[in-house]
Amino acid sequence: MGPRSTLFPVKHVIALDVGGTGMKAALIGADGELLHRARRPTGRDRGPEAVVAGILDFAAELRAHGIDRHGEAAVAAGVAVPGIVDEARGVAVHAVNLGWRDVPLRALLTERLGGIPVALGHDVRTGGLAEGRIGAGRGADRFLFVPLGTGIAGAIGIDGRVEAGAHGFAGEIGHIVVRPGGAPCPCGQRGCLERYASAAAVSEAWAAACGDPGADAADCAKAVESGDARARQVWQEAVDALADGLVTALTLLDPRALIIGGGLAEAGETLFTPLREAVRRRVTFQKLPTLVPATLGDTAGCLGAGLLARDLIDGTTGPTGPTDPTDPTDPTDPSEVTT
Known part of the structure; x- marks a missing residue:
């Protein structure tokens, strides 16, 4: 990184x-x-309080490194987190995999980082922000970013x-019902898109x-490429379900670009060639x-968090609404943290 220079300080964000x-x-x-x-590891095995403490410590170390x-x-x-996020209030409302409930993370980080403005964002929406501004959707005024991972979300x-x-x-495109009465989803519905087209x-x-309980989506893609008929059937069923969900979304949103990411997208044209054709067959009056x-891979969330932070100091509106940490209507108080 080079030696410290106080003669030429470098403005930067975390x-x-x-x-x-x-x-x-x-x-x-x-x-x-x-x-x-x-x-560094999130450390969720140590419990939700320890995860929050780890985030605060990590942020403080980054601040010290910058100085x-x-x-x-x-x-x-800027910080991106999973689960349900109230970005306007800066609260991590609920994250099952981290055990969080109503954590006022923005207020906690603002206090720990010496009062600087802090933006809190949802991980998928933050990754979508980066893909849209500086990644695959650069230049598109309207886009839909859909990562195909363990589940399916959207930005x-x-x-x-x-x-x-x-x-x-x-x-939340993953919970569009594409197969009414189909497989039960943890959300309580049946036939949700992510029950058919996610990597999981x-x-x-x-x-x-x-017949191999250890086989995964990457193995299926390889079998498709080798001409396996069973794999092609599994793959096509997923592609058809995904196309149904995407056409529903584009009918409502009329995006200029559909950006597909996540683990399933790593199959490249094994996914994109049949998916483009399936979407094309389904559109009628809609513009394709x-x-x-x-294009940003697993760096999208971090880069998007940087954009959230930059928006705060550039005086622009946050990507999902106002994110002013000094908003007098924000009821959270750093002293009232509960995890």
Whole structure:
């Protein structure tokens, strides 16, 4: 990183992406330059309080690193977390995999980081923000980002921001019902898209079809490429379900670009060639958007968190609504934390 320079301090922001098992972080300069990157385990096995403490400690270490190496403290911070997030109030409402309930994470981080502005974002929407502004959707005024992982979520991009919705649920395309009366979903419905087209769903279907309980979606993709008829059937069923969900979404949202990411997208054209064709067959009056793979990979969340932070100091509206940490209507208080 080079020696510390107090003659030429570097303005930068802290970016932190908190996952179920690991945290990715960066210090990002005003021009988008990555000044420093770091990773560490989330430590969820130690309980929700320990996870919060770990996030605060990690952020404080990043702040200290910035002072030591770049001559001044970070001017803002952005944090992406999983689960249900109230971005306007800066509260992590609920995250099953971290055991959180109503954690006022923005207020806690603001206090720990010396009062700098802090933005809190949902992990998928934050990753979508990065893909839309600086990744695969760059230049598109309206886009839909859909990562296909253990589940399926989505981020709706409009004019450089990502829509959260009135209650924080905007973009949950994985719970569009594509097979009425079909497989039960943990959300309480039957036939949800993520029960048919997520990486987890394809893994489950292929393991049953090939008789190998350890087989996964990547194995299915390889079998498709080798011409296995059973794999092709499993894969096509997933592609058809995904196309049904995407066409429903594009009918409602009319995006200019559909950006597909997550583990299933790593299959490349094994996924994208039949998916483009399946979507094309389903559209009638709708305008067909470009359908492209995500380009930022697992850095999207961290880069998006940096964009959230940069928006705060640039005076722009946050990607999912106002994110002013000094909002007098914000009822949370750092002294009232509960996890």
